[in-house]
Amino acid sequence: MGRQRTIDREKLLDAAEEIVITQGAAALTIDAVAKAMEISKGGVQYCFGNKEALIDAMFERWGQSYDEIFNRETSQDNSPENRVNAHRLAIYQHDQIAIAKGAALMAGLLQIPEYLESTRQWYRERIANLDTSTEKGKRARLMFLATEGAFMLRYFGLMDINESEWQSMFNDMASLLKK
Numbered sequence: 001m002g003r004q005r006t007i008d009r010e011k012l013l014d015a016a017e018e019i020v021i022t023q024g025a026a027a028l029t030i031d032a033v034a035k036a037m038e039i040s041k042g043g044v045q046y047c048f049g050n051k052e053a054l055i056d057a058m059f060e061r062w063g064q065s066y067d068e069i070f071n072r073e074t075s076q077d078n079s080p081e082n083r084v085n086a087h088r089l090a091i092y093q094h095d096q097i098a099i100a101k102g103a104a105l106m107a108g109l110l111q112i113p114e115y116l117e118s119t120r121q122w123y124r125e126r127i128a129n130l131d132t133s134t135e136k137g138k139r140a141r142l143m144f145l146a147t148e149g150a151f152m153l154r155y156f157g158l159m160d161i162n163e164s165e166w167q168s169m170f171n172d173m174a175s176l177l178k179k
Contacts, residue, residue: 007037007039007043007044007046007047009047009057010061011037012033012037012044012047012048012054013054013057013058013061015033015036015037016028016033016054016058017058018036019032019033019036028051028054028055029051030044030045030048030050030051030054033054055115065094066090066094069086069089069090069093069094070083070086070087070089070090072086073085073086073089073090074086080127080128080129080130080131080137080140081130081136081137081139081140081177083126083127083128084126084127084130084140084141084143084144084147084177085140085143085174085177087126087144087147088143088144088147088170088173088174091147091148091150091151092147092166092170123148126144127140127141127144136177139176139177140176140177142176143173143174143176143177146169146173146176147170147173150166150169150170150173154166
């Protein structure tokens with residue numbers, strides 16, 4: 001392997017995401033990332049320490065893009081219903097990042113039990129304070145569930161959803177809160 005003088009952390013994350021997307025969560029190892037980048041295992045460990053830290057960094061990077069859209073959308077209206085709509089927009093507008101998020105999520109959940117609880121908490125926060133005794137609250141909850149269902153079906157390869165159908169689904173979801 002040719003030795004690089006500096007290691008680009010972002011490129012390592014790109015390689016890790018590519019491994020999970022193309023080969024599955026079980027294929028994500030420090031060694032696999034090192035081979036993909038043509039560096040030593042020590043080089044990857046220098047940047048991330050261990051596999052758990054690598055997965056954390058994958059979550060963090062996805063979270064930055066998601067949070068940017070989510071925060072932009074909630075800055076004017078932070079109501080529980082609009083927070084759900086912001087979630088829908090973040091998933092819809094950054095589908096490539098959503099792929100990486102889903103892959104990282106699966107990698108984490110399959111191998112590290114504590115990620116399950118942090119992921120559960122993240123999801124709880126997305127629909128916190130929805131008043132599901134109202135029609136608007138119920139529709140917002142349905143929008144949230146539809147968003148997550150569409151994401152998982154498409155990006156876990158459970159259903160082929162082309163771009164036109166994807167756009168149509170997310171437009172339909174948006175109409176739930178307009179009623």
